[in-house]
Amino acid sequence: MTLAPTAADVWLPIPADEIDGLPDPGASGLNYRFWDGEPDFPADPADCAFYVVPYMKGSAIAVRPLAAMTSLRVVQTLSAGIDHVVPGLGSLGPGVSVCNARGVHEASTAELTLALILASLRGIPRFVRGQDAEEWRDGFYPALADKSVLIVGYGSIGSAIEDRLAPFECARVARVARSARTTARGPVHALADLPALLPEADVVVLSTPLTPETRHLADAGFLARMKDGALLVNVARGPVVDTNALLKEVESGRITAALDVTDPEPLPAGHPLWHAPGVLVTPHVGGSTSAFMPRAKRLIAAQVGRFAAGEELANVLRTT
Secondary structure (H helix, E strand, O other), X not given: OOOOOOOEEEEEOOOHHHOOOOOOHHHHOEEEEEOOOOOOOOOOHHHEEXXXXXXXXXXXXXXXXXXXXXXOOEEEOOOOOOOOOHHHHOOOOOOOEEEOOOOOOHHHHHHXXXXXXXXXXXXXXXXHHHHHOXXXXXXXXXXXXXXXXXXXXXXXXXXXHHHHHHHHOOOEEEEEEOOOEEEOOEEEEEHHHHHXXXXXXXXXXXXXXXXXXXXXXXXXHHHHHOOOOOEEEEOOOHHHEOHHHHHHHHHHOOOEEEEOOOOOOOOOOOOHHHHOOOEEEOOOOOOXXXXXXXXXXXXXXXXXXXXXXXXXXXXXXXXX
């Protein structure tokens, strides 16, 4: 149980008066401080007990106040992953709960995943360039129907992706997570099963967290096992894919890729991924939709409410 102290600061990247349902400051003893990564802190970090990390501001900003937050009890990210705050966790005392934003990004990320799959298979980038050039680029293109899809990283986002694949008449959806288990939809395979599963998949979707185990998971060996003509879709984190290994495969024309995340990120001008054949790049916008803010506010209000009431927090991924 995480008990709120009698008086404590809560740092929010959204003004408190814009978040419905937050505990009343007078009754809860909580002081709400707005900080969205600005150079100056809103108050003494030592008084902060609950820290909601600024969204999409990078690791350097996310971890900057952590070492001085000596009263901290909760780190709450607004992202599905916590890799951007991990570098700062070593400076924290014991017993700090680190929570992610499960429930905020599933719908938006799954939508983009389907958009990337369909756009890549059906040649949408080629049609857009044809429209710019006033060229009628007809022909036959691959369909998602009858394709075999492999989802690597079968958490809440992976499950939401399968929800949206259901109407598209895929031949098969295979699932992989850190450890094997059984779901209502069927088996979830362990990572160790990937070598046998990859050659059977027409579309491979990466939706796994970035951990030491998954960094460069899609390396040269992984990519070599993908079947000729397969599509790799990365909506996880850029470093889950070995960029140099991917470039060799797509430049050969053997596979194609759709990437919402890249390594490096942001992708700098002049990087070969921009113009690699068969590669579609979107600028890490999986969760950046109109659905984000209402869901983020509901999560913050619910988590701060639990904290103020001394209740168990949701979405705890680790405790320092």
